[in-house]
């Protein structure tokens with residue numbers, strides 16, 4: 153067997169790793185404790201058995217004792233295992249409780265699993281990015297790439313943008329997934345957590361030593377499950393602060409909206425396609441029959457360019473929405489690339505400016521409202537209501553639609569769900585609050601289509617005059633009705 157497997161091979165060890173956090177060390181200690189108890193029992197039981205079988209064998213003239221129902225023996229063999237089990241349960245429970253105790257954390261990071269990358273959102277400071285397999289590994293892993301994986305540093309264990317955390321801080325993680333089950337596992341942290349669509353799982357860590365810690369997705373999540381590693385870099389607070397500042401500055405650099413020549417778009421699109429699209433549609437655009445359509449000769453790619461751009465921005469079925477992941481210039485490059493490469497030669501292009509127009513939050517809701525207001529739908533008018541009436545009705549609407557997140561008393565659940573009590577939104581402009589509730593925002597659902605105009609007006613009025621707020625204004629159902637009529641139609645997949 154070739155033992156010189158080289159740099160690409162991770163270090164193999166016999167035992168669990170101790171990891172770099174207190175919890176991971178406690179998990180290790182617990183594991184060792186239980187292991188030694190098992191070894192002790194195993195040696196004791198099998199030792200006694202083999203000793204008896206050998207030294208008290210029949211050929212030596214020994215005779216088996218024949219007795220039934222010995223109360224003393226039965227009590228002993230009930231009590232001793234019970235004590236052993238209790239003795240093991242106590243340290244195990246302690247460690248489990250420690251693992252689960254996400255309270256009084258210093259910061260929270262939301263982790264979303266995607267096929268096949270990780271999305272990280274720093275809830276406290278707004279840093280947000282996607283982390284996927286690094287380019288060197290990705291190139292080497294392609295069939296017939298001709299690259300020897302052993303020459304790639306941290307082959308399949310490296311990413312383009314690692315998760316950066318400060319040392320000596322208690323960090324709470326919230327896990328969820330956008331498509332299928334994933335699982336986030338960094339052995340050095342001592343635990344792994346499932347990322348499940350529609351659920352939020354919690355975990356926490358606190359790393360003392362700066363360093364780079366690597367892990368992988370450990371839930372079989374589709375064809376590229378093996379290609380979504382995790383890299384966590386722990387930094388001293390000042391370094392971390394500098395990283396946050398730089399990351400934020402980079403993120404604020406908007407897209408480059410300058411026009412580009414078609415050749416420029418295509419050549420830049422090639423790299424972006426390889427990174428973002430080739431896992432599903434394959435590097436040559438031939439796709440995977442039955443799962444991922446071919447882009448070569450695709451009717452969509454050969455069809456209306458705006459329709460294609462919209463599909464890539466908003467996603468469809470198993471096709472992820474890239475509007476949130478890529479900037480307008482990158483999207484323009486990818487779209488133009490698919491139409492003029494991969495065996496296609498449509499001979500057109502789309503400019504970053506045109507893409508910018510198509511991006512969801514770039515078209516202001518007001519503009520949409522205007523467009524629709526030209527031909528308002530005929531709706532039955534609703535009668536005005538007194539403030540007290542609205543507040544009373546609003547209370548029941550609130551209890552069944554909002555309390556699960558914002559809590560019955562409006563105190564919210566930090567840091568995920570803001571308090572409505574003393575909220576600057578609730579105390580601020582009533583139209584801004586209505587807009588937020590009509591259209592939703594991040595994890596706040598859009599209620600524009602799900603509440604009647606009357607219920608909607610009532611719950612808005614309720615939040616402003618109850619839950620400890622006393623703004624002393626109201627909005628009438630008729631006003632909401634006008635706004636609802638101007639909303640874009642509900643999406644079916646919501």
Ligand code: HEC
Nearest residue numbers: 267428429432443444445450451452468469470471472486
């Ligand atoms: C996770 C896998 C995945 C990734 C990554 C992906 N797609 Fe798709 N794509 C799909 C699936 C699945 C469909 C079929 C959607 C449907 O019609 O239900 C699709 C459909 C398409 C279509 C329409 C093709 C047709 O003929 O119907 C285009 C164009 C397209 N993708 C382009 C892209 C581009 C460009 C990228 C990279 C920015 C990309 N896709 C990344 C899975 C993926």
Ligand code: HEC
Nearest residue numbers: 553554557568569570575576577578593594595596597611
């Ligand atoms: C699924 C959980 C959830 C439900 C249900 C929900 N909200 Fe929210 N809400 C949120 C989140 C999360 C935010 C913060 C959005 C952001 O700013 O990113 C929020 C923000 C708000 C805000 C702005 C508060 C501020 O200070 O930023 C108001 C007002 C509000 N919600 C009212 C309501 C009302 C009224 C209802 C019921 C009709 C409701 N919400 C139902 C999750 C929810």
Ligand SMILES: [Cu+2]
Nearest residue numbers: 334335369373
């Ligand atoms: Cu996964």
